[in-house]
Amino acid sequence: MSADLYALLEVDRTASPEDLKKSYRRLARQLHPDANPGDAAAEARFKEVSQAYEILSDPDRRSNYDRFGHDGDNFGGGGFGGGSVQDLFDMFFSNMGGASPRRSGPMPGPDMEASIDITLNEASSGVRRDVVITLPVSCPDCQGLGAAAGTSVDTCGECQGIGEVRRVKQSILGQMITSSACPRCNGVGTVVITPCGTCRGEGRTTVKQTLTLDVPAGVENGSTMRLSGRGPAGLRGGPNGTLFVHIRVAHDPRFERQGDDLHTQIVIRYPQAVLGTEMEIPTLDGPEVIDVPAGSKHGTVLRLKGRGVTHLRGRGVGDLYVHVSIDVPSEVSDAERDLLRSLAQLQGVSTNDESSSAKLFRRGKSK
DSSP: OOSOHHHHTTOOTTOOHHHHHHHHHHHHHHHOTTTSTTOHHHHHHHHHHHHHHHHHTSHHHHHHHHHHGGGSGGGGSOTTTTOOHHHHHHHHHTTTTSOOOOOOSOOOOOOEEEEEEEOHHHHHHOEEEEEEEEEEEEOTTTTTSOBOTTOOEEEOTTTTTSSEEEEEEEETTEEEEEEEEOTTTTTSSEEESSBOTTTTTSSEEEEEEEEEEEEOTTOOTTOEEEETTOSOOOGGGOOOOOEEEEEEEOOOTTOEEETTEEEEEEEEOHHHHHHOEEEEEOOTTSOEEEEEOTTOOTTOEEEETTOSOBOTTSSOBOOEEEEEEEOOOSOOOHHHHHHHHHHHHHHTOOOTTSOHHHHHHHHHHHO
Protein backbone atom coordinates (compact mmCIF):
# COMPACT_ATOMS: atom_id res chain seq x y z
CA MET A 1 0.00 0.00 0.00
CA SER A 2 1.73 3.20 -1.21
CA ALA A 3 -1.05 5.76 -0.77
CA ASP A 4 -0.75 8.33 2.00
CA LEU A 5 -2.38 6.86 5.10
CA TYR A 6 -3.78 10.19 6.26
CA ALA A 7 -5.30 10.76 2.85
CA LEU A 8 -6.88 7.30 2.93
CA LEU A 9 -8.56 8.18 6.22
CA GLU A 10 -9.43 11.69 4.96
CA VAL A 11 -7.75 13.48 7.89
CA ASP A 12 -4.73 15.75 8.19
CA ARG A 13 -1.45 14.76 9.83
CA THR A 14 -2.32 16.53 13.09
CA ALA A 15 -5.53 14.54 13.60
CA SER A 16 -6.12 13.36 17.17
CA PRO A 17 -6.68 9.68 17.96
CA GLU A 18 -10.38 10.43 18.41
CA ASP A 19 -10.54 12.14 14.99
CA LEU A 20 -8.84 9.10 13.45
CA LYS A 21 -11.38 6.77 15.03
CA LYS A 22 -14.39 8.85 13.93
CA SER A 23 -13.16 9.10 10.36
CA TYR A 24 -12.36 5.40 10.19
CA ARG A 25 -15.78 4.41 11.48
CA ARG A 26 -17.47 6.68 8.97
CA LEU A 27 -15.49 5.30 6.05
CA ALA A 28 -15.75 1.69 7.19
CA ARG A 29 -19.51 2.00 7.42
CA GLN A 30 -19.62 3.35 3.86
CA LEU A 31 -17.17 0.84 2.36
CA HIS A 32 -17.98 -2.35 4.21
CA PRO A 33 -18.74 -5.28 1.88
CA ASP A 34 -22.14 -5.83 3.52
CA ALA A 35 -23.10 -2.33 2.43
CA ASN A 36 -21.65 -2.85 -1.07
CA PRO A 37 -22.38 -6.43 -2.08
CA GLY A 38 -20.41 -7.49 -5.12
CA ASP A 39 -18.38 -4.24 -5.28
CA ALA A 40 -14.75 -5.37 -5.43
CA ALA A 41 -13.45 -1.79 -5.51
CA ALA A 42 -15.27 -0.90 -2.30
CA GLU A 43 -13.94 -4.00 -0.59
CA ALA A 44 -10.37 -3.19 -1.66
CA ARG A 45 -10.76 0.38 -0.41
CA PHE A 46 -12.18 -0.94 2.86
CA LYS A 47 -9.07 -3.08 3.38
CA GLU A 48 -6.79 -0.11 2.71
CA VAL A 49 -8.70 2.11 5.11
CA SER A 50 -8.66 -0.59 7.77
CA GLN A 51 -4.91 -1.10 7.41
CA ALA A 52 -4.30 2.64 7.53
CA TYR A 53 -6.25 2.93 10.75
CA GLU A 54 -4.46 -0.08 12.24
CA ILE A 55 -1.12 1.66 11.69
CA LEU A 56 -2.06 5.21 12.67
CA SER A 57 -4.02 4.15 15.77
CA ASP A 58 -0.80 2.67 17.23
CA PRO A 59 1.33 5.56 18.64
CA ASP A 60 4.66 3.86 17.92
CA ARG A 61 3.76 2.79 14.40
CA ARG A 62 2.30 6.21 13.65
CA SER A 63 5.54 7.84 14.86
CA ASN A 64 7.61 5.57 12.60
CA TYR A 65 5.35 6.34 9.65
CA ASP A 66 5.56 10.09 10.25
CA ARG A 67 9.40 9.91 10.34
CA PHE A 68 10.17 7.35 7.66
CA GLY A 69 7.02 6.95 5.58
CA HIS A 70 6.20 3.48 4.27
CA ASP A 71 9.74 2.27 4.99
CA GLY A 72 9.47 3.05 8.71
CA ASP A 73 10.43 -0.31 10.22
CA ASN A 74 7.41 -1.90 8.62
CA PHE A 75 5.35 0.40 10.87
CA GLY A 76 6.22 -1.68 13.88
CA GLY A 77 5.21 -4.95 12.20
CA GLY A 78 1.79 -6.46 11.91
CA GLY A 79 0.19 -5.26 8.68
CA PHE A 80 -3.41 -6.31 8.22
CA GLY A 81 -2.86 -9.06 10.75
CA GLY A 82 -4.58 -11.82 8.82
CA GLY A 83 -7.97 -10.86 10.25
CA SER A 84 -11.03 -11.02 8.03
CA VAL A 85 -12.94 -7.97 6.87
CA GLN A 86 -15.91 -9.15 8.91
CA ASP A 87 -13.77 -9.45 12.05
CA LEU A 88 -12.67 -5.83 11.80
CA PHE A 89 -16.17 -4.60 11.14
CA ASP A 90 -17.57 -6.53 14.08
CA MET A 91 -14.82 -5.29 16.37
CA PHE A 92 -15.44 -1.60 15.69
CA PHE A 93 -19.22 -1.60 15.22
CA SER A 94 -20.55 -4.20 17.65
CA ASN A 95 -21.71 -1.43 20.01
CA MET A 96 -22.71 1.17 17.43
CA GLY A 97 -26.02 -0.21 16.24
CA GLY A 98 -24.49 -1.56 13.04
CA ALA A 99 -24.63 -5.10 11.75
CA SER A 100 -24.28 -7.75 14.44
CA PRO A 101 -21.74 -10.54 14.20
CA ARG A 102 -22.80 -13.47 12.10
CA ARG A 103 -23.73 -16.47 14.13
CA SER A 104 -23.63 -20.08 13.10
CA GLY A 105 -25.42 -23.19 14.27
CA PRO A 106 -28.86 -23.72 15.79
CA MET A 107 -30.33 -21.05 18.02
CA PRO A 108 -30.25 -21.69 21.77
CA GLY A 109 -33.46 -22.50 23.58
CA PRO A 110 -35.41 -19.74 25.34
CA ASP A 111 -35.02 -18.87 28.98
CA MET A 112 -37.51 -20.19 31.53
CA GLU A 113 -38.66 -19.17 34.99
CA ALA A 114 -39.75 -21.22 38.01
CA SER A 115 -40.25 -20.50 41.71
CA ILE A 116 -39.91 -22.28 45.04
CA ASP A 117 -41.10 -21.49 48.59
CA ILE A 118 -38.85 -21.91 51.63
CA THR A 119 -38.99 -20.95 55.31
CA LEU A 120 -36.84 -18.38 57.07
CA ASN A 121 -34.93 -21.17 58.81
CA GLU A 122 -34.22 -22.80 55.44
CA ALA A 123 -33.14 -19.46 54.01
CA SER A 124 -30.65 -19.06 56.84
CA SER A 125 -29.16 -22.55 56.80
CA GLY A 126 -29.60 -23.44 53.11
CA VAL A 127 -31.76 -26.25 51.83
CA ARG A 128 -31.99 -28.84 49.06
CA ARG A 129 -35.33 -28.56 47.33
CA ASP A 130 -36.96 -30.35 44.38
CA VAL A 131 -38.78 -28.32 41.75
CA VAL A 132 -41.02 -29.92 39.14
CA ILE A 133 -40.98 -28.22 35.73
CA THR A 134 -42.26 -29.04 32.28
CA LEU A 135 -39.90 -28.05 29.49
CA PRO A 136 -38.58 -29.12 26.07
CA VAL A 137 -35.62 -31.50 26.13
CA SER A 138 -33.50 -33.01 23.37
CA CYS A 139 -35.42 -35.72 21.52
CA PRO A 140 -34.03 -39.12 22.58
CA ASP A 141 -34.89 -40.80 19.27
CA CYS A 142 -33.05 -38.40 16.93
CA GLN A 143 -30.55 -37.00 19.45
CA GLY A 144 -31.94 -33.55 18.87
CA LEU A 145 -31.29 -33.44 15.10
CA GLY A 146 -34.95 -33.61 14.11
CA ALA A 147 -34.31 -36.14 11.31
CA ALA A 148 -35.73 -39.65 11.16
CA ALA A 149 -33.42 -42.57 11.79
CA GLY A 150 -31.15 -43.26 8.83
CA THR A 151 -31.52 -39.74 7.44
CA SER A 152 -29.65 -36.52 8.02
CA VAL A 153 -30.24 -32.79 8.05
CA ASP A 154 -29.14 -30.52 5.21
CA THR A 155 -27.59 -27.08 5.36
CA CYS A 156 -30.13 -24.43 4.48
CA GLY A 157 -29.47 -23.22 0.96
CA GLU A 158 -30.94 -19.78 1.51
CA CYS A 159 -28.83 -18.69 4.50
CA GLN A 160 -25.93 -21.14 3.94
CA GLY A 161 -26.31 -22.46 7.47
CA ILE A 162 -25.97 -19.08 9.17
CA GLY A 163 -29.61 -18.99 10.24
CA GLU A 164 -30.17 -15.39 9.25
CA VAL A 165 -30.38 -13.33 6.10
CA ARG A 166 -29.08 -9.80 5.65
CA ARG A 167 -30.47 -7.09 3.45
CA VAL A 168 -29.18 -3.67 2.48
CA LYS A 169 -31.80 -0.92 2.47
CA GLN A 170 -31.60 2.72 1.52
CA SER A 171 -32.79 5.28 4.07
CA ILE A 172 -32.39 8.97 4.72
CA LEU A 173 -29.33 8.04 6.79
CA GLY A 174 -27.76 6.09 3.93
CA GLN A 175 -27.45 2.38 3.52
CA MET A 176 -28.79 0.35 6.43
CA ILE A 177 -28.00 -3.33 6.93
CA THR A 178 -30.75 -5.38 8.54
CA SER A 179 -30.72 -9.02 9.54
CA SER A 180 -33.57 -11.38 10.31
CA ALA A 181 -34.14 -15.06 10.88
CA CYS A 182 -34.00 -17.08 7.70
CA PRO A 183 -37.60 -17.69 6.54
CA ARG A 184 -36.80 -21.12 5.13
CA CYS A 185 -35.15 -22.71 8.18
CA ASN A 186 -36.65 -20.37 10.84
CA GLY A 187 -33.18 -19.37 11.96
CA VAL A 188 -31.93 -22.89 12.62
CA GLY A 189 -29.51 -23.03 9.68
CA THR A 190 -30.56 -26.53 8.64
CA VAL A 191 -33.56 -28.13 6.95
CA VAL A 192 -35.02 -31.57 7.63
CA ILE A 193 -36.13 -33.60 4.64
CA THR A 194 -37.49 -36.58 6.59
CA PRO A 195 -38.65 -35.44 10.06
CA CYS A 196 -38.34 -37.60 13.16
CA GLY A 197 -41.70 -39.14 14.01
CA THR A 198 -41.30 -38.48 17.73
CA CYS A 199 -40.48 -34.77 17.70
CA ARG A 200 -41.86 -33.99 14.20
CA GLY A 201 -38.58 -32.45 13.13
CA GLU A 202 -38.13 -30.06 16.07
CA GLY A 203 -35.39 -32.10 17.69
CA ARG A 204 -37.00 -31.79 21.10
CA THR A 205 -39.93 -33.14 23.09
CA THR A 206 -41.71 -31.75 26.14
CA VAL A 207 -41.40 -33.69 29.39
CA LYS A 208 -41.98 -33.14 33.10
CA GLN A 209 -38.76 -33.13 35.09
CA THR A 210 -37.83 -32.93 38.75
CA LEU A 211 -34.75 -30.82 39.37
CA THR A 212 -32.95 -30.91 42.70
CA LEU A 213 -31.69 -27.45 43.67
CA ASP A 214 -29.19 -26.57 46.37
CA VAL A 215 -30.40 -23.24 47.74
CA PRO A 216 -27.44 -21.50 49.40
CA ALA A 217 -27.62 -20.25 52.97
CA GLY A 218 -28.44 -16.57 53.35
CA VAL A 219 -30.81 -16.06 50.41
CA GLU A 220 -33.45 -13.37 50.76
CA ASN A 221 -37.04 -13.23 49.62
CA GLY A 222 -37.04 -12.41 45.90
CA SER A 223 -33.56 -13.85 45.25
CA THR A 224 -33.08 -15.56 41.89
CA MET A 225 -30.87 -18.54 41.05
CA ARG A 226 -29.50 -18.50 37.48
CA LEU A 227 -28.92 -21.98 36.10
CA SER A 228 -27.21 -21.77 32.71
CA GLY A 229 -27.92 -24.66 30.37
CA ARG A 230 -30.76 -25.99 32.53
CA GLY A 231 -33.57 -24.32 30.57
CA PRO A 232 -35.49 -25.49 27.48
CA ALA A 233 -33.55 -27.20 24.70
CA GLY A 234 -33.11 -25.34 21.42
CA LEU A 235 -34.53 -26.45 18.09
CA ARG A 236 -32.61 -29.22 16.27
CA GLY A 237 -29.66 -29.53 18.57
CA GLY A 238 -29.59 -25.93 19.78
CA PRO A 239 -28.09 -25.46 23.26
CA ASN A 240 -30.33 -25.23 26.28
CA GLY A 241 -31.48 -21.87 27.52
CA THR A 242 -31.18 -20.58 31.08
CA LEU A 243 -33.47 -21.50 33.95
CA PHE A 244 -34.18 -18.73 36.46
CA VAL A 245 -35.53 -19.96 39.80
CA HIS A 246 -37.14 -17.26 41.96
CA ILE A 247 -37.04 -17.88 45.71
CA ARG A 248 -39.93 -16.88 47.95
CA VAL A 249 -39.10 -16.83 51.66
CA ALA A 250 -42.26 -17.20 53.76
CA HIS A 251 -42.93 -14.52 56.37
CA ASP A 252 -42.06 -15.65 59.90
CA PRO A 253 -44.31 -13.82 62.41
CA ARG A 254 -41.64 -14.18 65.12
CA PHE A 255 -39.11 -12.01 63.34
CA GLU A 256 -38.56 -9.02 61.12
CA ARG A 257 -35.58 -9.54 58.84
CA GLN A 258 -33.29 -6.68 57.87
CA GLY A 259 -30.51 -8.02 55.70
CA ASP A 260 -28.77 -10.69 57.77
CA ASP A 261 -30.08 -9.36 61.09
CA LEU A 262 -33.29 -10.42 62.81
CA HIS A 263 -35.51 -8.35 65.11
CA THR A 264 -38.02 -9.65 67.64
CA GLN A 265 -40.03 -8.09 70.49
CA ILE A 266 -40.73 -9.06 74.09
CA VAL A 267 -43.27 -7.49 76.46
CA ILE A 268 -42.51 -7.15 80.17
CA ARG A 269 -44.33 -5.59 83.13
CA TYR A 270 -43.18 -2.62 85.19
CA PRO A 271 -41.77 -4.64 88.11
CA GLN A 272 -39.75 -6.75 85.66
CA ALA A 273 -38.37 -3.64 84.01
CA VAL A 274 -37.31 -2.19 87.38
CA LEU A 275 -35.99 -5.33 89.00
CA GLY A 276 -34.85 -7.28 85.92
CA THR A 277 -36.09 -10.67 84.83
CA GLU A 278 -35.50 -13.69 82.64
CA MET A 279 -37.53 -14.05 79.44
CA GLU A 280 -37.85 -16.81 76.86
CA ILE A 281 -37.35 -15.55 73.32
CA PRO A 282 -37.54 -17.25 69.92
CA THR A 283 -34.41 -17.87 67.86
CA LEU A 284 -33.82 -19.75 64.63
CA ASP A 285 -32.33 -22.56 66.74
CA GLY A 286 -35.32 -22.75 69.10
CA PRO A 287 -36.46 -21.01 72.30
CA GLU A 288 -33.77 -19.45 74.47
CA VAL A 289 -33.85 -17.74 77.89
CA ILE A 290 -32.14 -14.35 78.18
CA ASP A 291 -31.60 -11.92 81.06
CA VAL A 292 -33.40 -8.59 80.88
CA PRO A 293 -31.28 -6.28 83.04
CA ALA A 294 -32.78 -4.26 85.90
CA GLY A 295 -33.74 -0.74 84.94
CA SER A 296 -34.60 -1.59 81.34
CA LYS A 297 -36.63 1.13 79.72
CA HIS A 298 -39.35 0.91 77.11
CA GLY A 299 -37.57 0.63 73.75
CA THR A 300 -34.40 -0.94 75.16
CA VAL A 301 -32.72 -3.15 72.54
CA LEU A 302 -30.73 -6.23 73.52
CA ARG A 303 -28.28 -7.65 71.00
CA LEU A 304 -27.54 -11.36 70.64
CA LYS A 305 -24.48 -11.55 68.42
CA GLY A 306 -24.38 -14.26 65.78
CA ARG A 307 -27.98 -15.38 66.24
CA GLY A 308 -29.30 -13.96 62.97
CA VAL A 309 -29.17 -15.22 59.38
CA THR A 310 -26.10 -16.76 57.77
CA HIS A 311 -24.37 -14.42 55.32
CA LEU A 312 -24.99 -15.41 51.71
CA ARG A 313 -21.27 -15.77 51.01
CA GLY A 314 -20.74 -17.80 54.18
CA ARG A 315 -18.79 -15.08 55.97
CA GLY A 316 -20.34 -15.19 59.42
CA VAL A 317 -23.85 -14.73 60.76
CA GLY A 318 -26.01 -11.70 61.44
CA ASP A 319 -27.31 -10.67 64.87
CA LEU A 320 -30.63 -10.99 66.69
CA TYR A 321 -32.00 -7.79 68.24
CA VAL A 322 -34.57 -8.08 71.03
CA HIS A 323 -36.74 -4.98 71.46
CA VAL A 324 -38.13 -4.53 74.97
CA SER A 325 -41.65 -3.18 75.36
CA ILE A 326 -43.17 -2.37 78.79
CA ASP A 327 -46.82 -3.25 79.14
CA VAL A 328 -48.95 -0.68 80.96
CA PRO A 329 -52.29 -2.29 81.83
CA SER A 330 -55.45 -0.26 81.36
CA GLU A 331 -57.18 -2.06 84.24
CA VAL A 332 -55.78 -3.33 87.55
CA SER A 333 -57.20 -5.19 90.52
CA ASP A 334 -57.98 -3.49 93.83
CA ALA A 335 -54.91 -5.05 95.40
CA GLU A 336 -52.71 -3.81 92.58
CA ARG A 337 -54.27 -0.35 92.87
CA ASP A 338 -53.46 -0.19 96.58
CA LEU A 339 -49.87 -1.20 95.92
CA LEU A 340 -49.55 1.45 93.23
CA ARG A 341 -50.96 4.11 95.60
CA SER A 342 -48.41 3.10 98.20
CA LEU A 343 -45.62 3.27 95.64
CA ALA A 344 -46.75 6.73 94.57
CA GLN A 345 -46.68 7.92 98.15
CA LEU A 346 -43.19 6.49 98.66
CA GLN A 347 -41.93 8.25 95.56
CA GLY A 348 -43.76 11.47 96.41
CA VAL A 349 -45.70 11.67 93.20
CA SER A 350 -49.36 12.43 92.69
CA THR A 351 -51.81 10.42 90.66
CA ASN A 352 -55.33 10.99 89.43
CA ASP A 353 -56.43 8.06 91.54
CA GLU A 354 -55.95 9.96 94.84
CA SER A 355 -58.94 11.27 96.81
CA SER A 356 -59.57 15.01 97.07
CA SER A 357 -58.63 15.05 100.79
CA ALA A 358 -55.34 13.28 100.04
CA LYS A 359 -54.51 15.85 97.39
CA LEU A 360 -55.30 18.75 99.77
CA PHE A 361 -53.18 17.15 102.50
CA ARG A 362 -50.26 16.74 100.08
CA ARG A 363 -50.53 20.37 98.96
CA GLY A 364 -50.66 21.64 102.56
CA LYS A 365 -47.67 19.57 103.54
CA SER A 366 -45.67 20.97 100.65
CA LYS A 367 -46.25 24.52 101.95
